[in-house]
Amino acid sequence: MxxxxxxxxxxxxxxxxxxxxxxxxxxxxxxxxxxxxxxLDEMDVACLHxxxxxxxxxxxxxxxxxxxxxxxxxxxxxxARGAGVGSALLRCLMQAARERGxxxxxxxAQIQAEPFYLRHxxxxxxxxYMDAGIAHVTMRRRFEPA
Numbered sequence: 001m002x003x004x005x006x007x008x009x010x011x012x013x014x015x016x017x018x019x020x021x022x023x024x025x026x027x028x029x030x031x032x033x034x035x036x037x038x039x040l041d042e043m044d045v046a047c048l049h050x051x052x053x054x055x056x057x058x059x060x061x062x063x064x065x066x067x068x069x070x071x072x073x074x075x076x077x078x079x080a081r082g083a084g085v086g087s088a089l090l091r092c093l094m095q096a097a098r099e100r101g102x103x104x105x106x107x108x109a110q111i112q113a114e115p116f117y118l119r120h121x122x123x124x125x126x127x128x129y130m131d132a133g134i135a136h137v138t139m140r141r142r143f144e145p146a
Contacts, residue, residue: 005055006085008092016049019059020073023051027075034132039073050092052076052085061085065093069102074113090120094141104142111135 009016021040028034043066052061060080064073071093076086097105109117111128114137118124122139129136 006052006060006088008050008052008088010048010050010092010096013044013047013049016051016062017044019051019053020044020049020062020064023059023062023075023077024073026077028073028132031078032132032134034134038132047072048093048096050089050096052080052089054080061089063089063093065096065105069097069105071097071105071107074107086116087120090117094120094143098143102143104140106138106140108136109139111137114139117141 013020024039025036028039029036044064047064047066049064050062051059054060061076062073063071063075065071071090074086074089076089094105106125107117107122108131109122111134114124117139120141122141125138125140127137
């Protein structure tokens with residue numbers, strides 16, 4: 001499926017929780033079998049969230065930026081994958097981190113998503129580890145000084 005037009009909204013959990021949680025449940029809990037109690041956590045209220053909407057107003061992707069410059073919970077609905085939605089979402093979250101003065105961002109990437117993050121300038125740090133039964137690796141992207 002092609003998504004020629006989409007928009008990204010950013011905001012707090014109070015505004016974007018309904019759409020962000022629905023995408024995360026679909027991708028992480030149902031598709032990847034992550035226990036729901038591990039997926040939604042107390043950090044959601046402290047994060048900047050981003051939700052991508054297609055031209056019809058349907059929520060198709062989400063991610064969050066934590067106060068400590070971690071990007072997390074990046075999830076794209078299956079029908080929207082491969083259309084550049086995830087890249088746009090990641091760029092949006094990185095820009096938000098830059099604008100608030102973060103020197104870079106870090107994330108916990110599922111091993112299968114490592115090539116995606118490498119294409120966006122992230123570098124692998126450390127060894128693989130398991131999280132919710134899925135192999136992950138820490139990845140970091142430092143920003144160039146302004």
